[in-house]
Each structure stands twice: as C-alpha cells, then as structure tokens.
Amino acid sequence: VANRTLLAPKNSPPDPKWEFPRSRLTIEQVLGEGEFGRVLRAKAQDIGGWSGQTTVAVKTLKEDASASELADLLSEYQLLKEAQHPNVIRLLGACTTSGGPIYLIIEFAEFGSLRNYLRRSRHLESEGRVPCSTLLLSSSPSNIKPLDQQCIDPIVNYTITPRDILSFAWQISKGMAYLADIKLVHRDLAARNVLLAAGKVCKISDFGLTRDVYEDDAYLKRSKGRVPVKWMAPESLADHVYTSKSDVWSFGVLLWELVTLGASPYPGVDVHNLYNLLKAGYRMEKPANCSYQLYKLMVSCWHEEAGMRPSFKELICHWERMLEDAV
Ligand code: ADE
Numbered sequence: 001v002a003n004r005t006l007l008a009p010k011n012s013p014p015d016p017k018w019e020f021p022r023s024r025l026t027i028e029q030v031l032g033e034g035e036f037g038r039v040l041r042a043k044a045q046d047i048g049g050w051s052g053q054t055t056v057a058v059k060t061l062k063e064d065a066s067a068s069e070l071a072d073l074l075s076e077y078q079l080l081k082e083a084q085h086p087n088v089i090r091l092l093g094a095c096t097t098s099g100g101p102i103y104l105i106i107e108f109a110e111f112g113s114l115r116n117y118l119r120r121s122r123h124l125e126s127e128g129r130v131p132c133s134t135l136l137l138s139s140s141p142s143n144i145k146p147l148d149q150q151c152i153d154p155i156v157n158y159t160i161t162p163r164d165i166l167s168f169a170w171q172i173s174k175g176m177a178y179l180a181d182i183k184l185v186h187r188d189l190a191a192r193n194v195l196l197a198a199g200k201v202c203k204i205s206d207f208g209l210t211r212d213v214y215e216d217d218a219y220l221k222r223s224k225g226r227v228p229v230k231w232m233a234p235e236s237l238a239d240h241v242y243t244s245k246s247d248v249w250s251f252g253v254l255l256w257e258l259v260t261l262g263a264s265p266y267p268g269v270d271v272h273n274l275y276n277l278l279k280a281g282y283r284m285e286k287p288a289n290c291s292y293q294l295y296k297l298m299v300s301c302w303h304e305e306a307g308m309r310p311s312f313k314e315l316i317c318h319w320e321r322m323l324e325d326a327v
Contacts, residue, residue: 026042036065043055056092060103080106090106092107179244189247230253253265293322
C-alpha cells in the first residue's frame, strides 16, 4: 500500500505542457536525501528547448513516503510551473504518468546548496589551497550519503569575497521579490534551500519537500512535519501565520548565515526557548566580521511587527547601493 503512493495517481491526467517521457531520462546518482524525498542527478534527452543531453536534477519520493508527502511534491510541481525568474529554480518537466515514480525535473545547479558552498569556502581560508578531494571529504559528515556537487575548479569556484556575499543577498532578494509579486510565500527560506548555479547564480528552491534532515537539527519534529524554528518569524511560531513579511524575517536569518559562512543560527539556544527569547526582544548579535550597515538591515528584518520589516523590493535597493560602494 505504501508503495502505491509513490506511483503517479492513475486518475489525474498529465499536463501536456510539462510531461516528459520517462524513456528520455537517465538517472545517474543521488544528489541529496531528506526524510521522505530524494534528489537525483540525471541526463535528459532534448529537454527545455535544448537538443541533446542536458544534466538535470530530479525530485522524487522515497519508498516510505506517505500520501501527504506525495501531496507536497504535487503542490511543489504546481508552484514551480508558475515561477519563472533567473533567481528561482526552474522546472523543466515532469514524469507523472503511471508506470513509474513521480519525477519533477528541475534545472541542475552545479554548486549545490548555498549552505554547503559557504561552509566549503571556509576550508579554503583556514587550510590554504587544498585539492578537490580534500574539500569534499572534509566538508560532509559521514551520515550525509551523497555529495550534492560536481567539483570542477575548487580553488577558483569556492572562494568567496565580501562582494559575493552582497551579490548573493541581492540575487536572493530579487527572487523573493518576484515570488512575493506572484503571491507565493516560501515558508522555508534558508541557505540550505538556495542553490548555487554556474556563474555563482543563486536559485531559490525547495518549495517544501526535500529537507535535508541529516544535515543538522534545523527542523523540529512536529505532528505536521518538521518545523524550521530558527528561521521562523514569531507570528509563524505562535499563530502559523505565513506572509511575505515572515519570509523577510527568514531572509534576515539567511543574511546571518551568509555573513558567518553557513554557521547554524542561535548557537546554544534550545528551540523550545526561542519564541520567549524573541518576544523578550532577544536577537542574534552582530557577527564579528559584519559591517554595522549590514547588521542594521539584518535586524530590520527581525522587527517584531511584520509591517515594520522592509519589503524585498526595498532590500534590493539597499544591496544595489552597497554593491556600488563596494566597487
Ligand atoms: N540538490 C538539490 N537540488 C539540486 C539541483 N537542482 N541541482 C543540484 N543539486 C541539487
């Protein structure tokens, strides 16, 4: 019975605009795994207007996924159909016909998650220039099964400058402003859910499934799935209210992740105490290497009153000014 939920529902007709023949997809390896979801690397023949083989990422469910996880994947499919922006991960197709698992085919981001990329860049600073294999081995705890990257030129590609940090913040703000415009609330904006593609292009991803539960304790297990407490606005924690302004709060935490090169937020704080701390006015302090200008923006995203937080459009203007100053 559990296995049947993995297969495409027989009674929902495939969307001809997006349906892709299974026979033109060759699965190559596992890129990432969550509790119920899995991301695979694959080659697709003649997809998205390109002729020949294109490397793609494929989102699917694991064998023990339930009906609600299937619903999550199908809802992500519907959301991705609508989203078209250079800083939002692009849907290329889907396999939803009976006779196999459901596959969402999305563009492949060669550097994998922004969080892993940030953390990998640290090794370069502390250890000097090290070979690719060392980087890959030292960056992942052994319980993370696969690597979510290809490693082409580690020395050039994993170096991060202060300007890169501003550029990442700018690109993510642009993607989020677009999502806010089309009335899409992400609910789980975090560095682990932003992918980095060729040319250091940020792609907002993960509209709600493959959360890397192996990576850390980012999600608190609840009856209704896992909750990313340390990225959540107080009104989301207390009342389950999610808006683009609660996404702005999460973006503030993402800024903190950027500046600290992928550290885990609120170190030492028990997630069960966080809400009361936030209500009492507690906020994360300024990271050592962070400018006052950037910290001020971060803290403005954590305004207790959602309406007082900046919009993503306003944030874009700040980044553009700062990028001009940084030359
Ligand atoms: N890991 C999860 N999604 C991915 C994607 N689209 N490209 C590369 N790695 C990924």
